[in-house]
Amino acid sequence: MRTLEQTTQEVLDLASKHFHVPAGSLAPEDDFFKKLGIDSLETLEMLSRLENHFGIELPDYEVQGVSDFRTLASRIQSRL
Amino acid sequence: MLDLSQYQSIGAALKDALDQFSNEVCVIESDREREKERLTYRDFKARAHPLAKALEDAGFGAGDRASIIMTNQSKWLISAYAVFYAGGVLVPLDYKLTPDEQWQLLKHSGANALVTEYPIWRQLSEAQGRSTTTNVKTVLVTEAPKSAELRGATRWEGFTGSGEPAFVPRTRQDLAAIVYSSGTGGRPKGCLMTHENYLEQCVALTSIYPFSPGVRYLSILPTNHAIDFMVGFFGPFICGATVVHLRTLRPEYVREAFSKYKITYVSLVPLVLKNLQKGLEARFAELPAGKRKMFNALVAVNRALTKSRPRLGLSRRLLKEVHNAFGGELRAIIVGGAFTEPQTLQFFYDLGIPVANGYGLTETVVAVTVNDLNPFRADTVGKPLPGMEVRIVHPAADGIGEVAVRGKTIMSGYLNEPELTAETIIDGWLMTGDLGRFDAAGHLQLFGRKKNMIVTEEGKNIYPEDIEAAFDGLPVKEFCIFAANYIWPQRSMVGEQLLLALHQEPGQTYTEELCRDISARNGKLLNYKRIHGVVLYEEDFPRTASLKIKRNALREQLAKLDRATAVLPL
Numbered sequence: 001m002r003t004l005e006q007t008t009q010e011v012l013d014l015a016s017k018h019f020h021v022p023a024g025s026l027a028p029e030d031d032f033f034k035k036l037g038i039d040s041l042e043t044l045e046m047l048s049r050l051e052n053h054f055g056i057e058l059p060d061y062e063v064q065g066v067s068d069f070r071t072l073a074s075r076i077q078s079r080l
Numbered sequence: 081m082l083d084l085s086q087y088q089s090i091g092a093a094l095k096d097a098l099d100q101f102s103n104e105v106c107v108i109e110s111d112r113e114r115e116k117e118r119l120t121y122r123d124f125k126a127r128a129h130p131l132a133k134a135l136e137d138a139g140f141g142a143g144d145r146a147s148i149i150m151t152n153q154s155k156w157l158i159s160a161y162a163v164f165y166a167g168g169v170l171v172p173l174d175y176k177l178t179p180d181e182q183w184q185l186l187k188h189s190g191a192n193a194l195v196t197e198y199p200i201w202r203q204l205s206e207a208q209g210r211s212t213t214t215n216v217k218t219v220l221v222t223e224a225p226k227s228a229e230l231r232g233a234t235r236w237e238g239f240t241g242s243g244e245p246a247f248v249p250r251t252r253q254d255l256a257a258i259v260y261s262s263g264t265g266g267r268p269k270g271c272l273m274t275h276e277n278y279l280e281q282c283v284a285l286t287s288i289y290p291f292s293p294g295v296r297y298l299s300i301l302p303t304n305h306a307i308d309f310m311v312g313f314f315g316p317f318i319c320g321a322t323v324v325h326l327r328t329l330r331p332e333y334v335r336e337a338f339s340k341y342k343i344t345y346v347s348l349v350p351l352v353l354k355n356l357q358k359g360l361e362a363r364f365a366e367l368p369a370g371k372r373k374m375f376n377a378l379v380a381v382n383r384a385l386t387k388s389r390p391r392l393g394l395s396r397r398l399l400k401e402v403h404n405a406f407g408g409e410l411r412a413i414i415v416g417g418a419f420t421e422p423q424t425l426q427f428f429y430d431l432g433i434p435v436a437n438g439y440g441l442t443e444t445v446v447a448v449t450v451n452d453l454n455p456f457r458a459d460t461v462g463k464p465l466p467g468m469e470v471r472i473v474h475p476a477a478d479g480i481g482e483v484a485v486r487g488k489t490i491m492s493g494y495l496n497e498p499e500l501t502a503e504t505i506i507d508g509w510l511m512t513g514d515l516g517r518f519d520a521a522g523h524l525q526l527f528g529r530k531k532n533m534i535v536t537e538e539g540k541n542i543y544p545e546d547i548e549a550a551f552d553g554l555p556v557k558e559f560c561i562f563a564a565n566y567i568w569p570q571r572s573m574v575g576e577q578l579l580l581a582l583h584q585e586p587g588q589t590y591t592e593e594l595c596r597d598i599s600a601r602n603g604k605l606l607n608y609k610r611i612h613g614v615v616l617y618e619e620d621f622p623r624t625a626s627l628k629i630k631r632n633a634l635r636e637q638l639a640k641l642d643r644a645t646a647v648l649p650l
Contacts, residue, residue: 039351041351059327
């Protein structure tokens with residue numbers, strides 16, 4: 001079982017890979033809309049990648065209003 | 081299609097539609113790869129009538145207000161039907177608002193009942209806003225887990241009455257819905273819509289884009305949005321068509337739905353349409369050089385052959401692969417909620433996929449003008465719909481002035497706001513605050529806004545005063561938020577931004593620390609509500625005797641600054 005820290009790190013790694021930003025340039029408290037310059041649709045694409053990676057399903061309502069990596073990771077963690 | 085001229089209310093028309101089209105499929109609900117539900121109009125009635133009866137048994141009756149806060153699904157439509165059947169007034173609210181914003185609008189609307197989903201109720205019941213005194217007596221919650229703590233709510237699934245409910249008739253002039261055009265700040269704008277507004281709008285729209293049994297509409301825009309309520313519920317139902325709901329809007333499942341359900345129509349906001357365009361362009365660019373050349377030639381042929389009118393059959397043969405990706409039966413994409421750039425409209429039309437763009441406001445139900453595709457015009461928002469009068473007020477030398485609208489689809493006013501209503505509807509004409517002019521062919525073209533607001537590409541109306549609370553306590557003398565184009569008119573409907581005008585204390589400088597404070601507060605706002613820059617102003621803001629900022633006077637002062645140098649990006 002992963003810890004929340006591990007999950008958060010995996011989320012950050014995946015996001016930096018998916019959106020081609022240098023590894024290590026993202027922090028848990030970053031607002032991913034702002035930091036990655038992405039819109040709500042691109043966020044949905046990122047969520048699909050995360051679901052595949054973690055082998056879970058994240059209903060849309062669970063990520064409604066979430067805009068930072070740490071909260072996103074905690075929503076994922078609660079479903080692992 | 082039912083002859084809507086014979087009907088007095090939405091409820092009466094829907095009631096007959098369920099009987100007339102009883103064997104047709106009315107709703108399909110899909111969740112990722114799984115089809116959760118497929119209801120005929122008969123099945124729909126069997127679900128909706130016990131709910132209507134239970135509402136009536138609970139004392140809900142003519143003129144009572146019921147709010148729905150749900151994602152798109154069959155239970156949204158079943159609940160709305162039951163409310164109309166029982167003579168109620170619908171208050172559709174955006175499920176994407178924060179719980180406190182939702183409580184504020186529940187209070188403002190005077191809703192007696194609330195229908196919502198368990199995850200939304202969980203947040204609503206924990207929110208501070210719950211302490212707000214409202215009229216809500218009945219809360220129905222869908223799909224609550226067995227062990228869930230319901231916190232005063234009742235399970236939707238168990239809320240059924242036995243025996244037939246009594247249909248409660250309404251007249252055309254009665255209130256059918258309170259629809260919020262925006263505004264969760266100090267002054268929510270609840271548009272009062274009558275049954276006549278909806279009946280007349282439906283007749284006008286279906287005369288151009290007809291629905292019938294066999295037509296399948298993919299419902300992606302939230303059903304609380306005026307467009308989806310009309311073309312994803314009322315319109316298809318009174319024509320016996322099918323509505324397809326998706327529980328998740330991830331791009332891969334949306335793509336799959338087009339082919340799986342052979343979608344006929346879909347509505348999108350400009351942002352999604354533009355993303356779709358980007359995705360397709362990227363795929364076309366990946367084609368090998370020879371194939372790409374051939375593809376471009378076919379697009380050019382299609383463009384030439386569809387110049388005067390769409391020829392769907394021909395386009396589907398010429399550009400088979402593109403059309404197959406959309407399921408092969410797509411007739412048009414309906415776009416709305418915000419302005420769509422002409423090049424995006426042209427891109428899809430050249431592929432043989434007409435985009436039904438138009439112009440409308442929440443205050444006019446859905447649409448005032450629509451492109452009738454006869455011929456297709458990417459540079460306009462189309463011609464006035466049958467029954468709509470549109471004129472340009474006080475046009476400048478170039479013919480551009482404020483767009484005013486009159487017709488049977490205009491709201492009767494804003495809830496509890498007689499002054500705002502009187503400013504907005506003058507002698508029966510709705511003053512839209514948008515700037516436009518007609519061309520020689522009678523098409524309306526839009527050139528920006530006269531009012532202090534922006535509309536995002538996601539179709540969200542943002543009024544600056546609604547987000548000022550996020551900056552309360554900022555260590556400056558005073559501040560005010562503006563739409564940039566309101567200060568410096570651009571004659572453009574795209575790239576709208578919000579700016580924070582700041583007046584600092586004497587001797588105070590604009591430090592990095594202050595900039596960080598502003599950015600931090602900005603970051604807590606939903607992304608589409610965020611400001612893009614700061615304008616420093618060195619004088620006291622002009623104020624009224626009661627110390628309210630005179631926004632218009634301040635705007636005139638700020639307009640004297642050079643936008644290029646005055647705006648400090650965040």
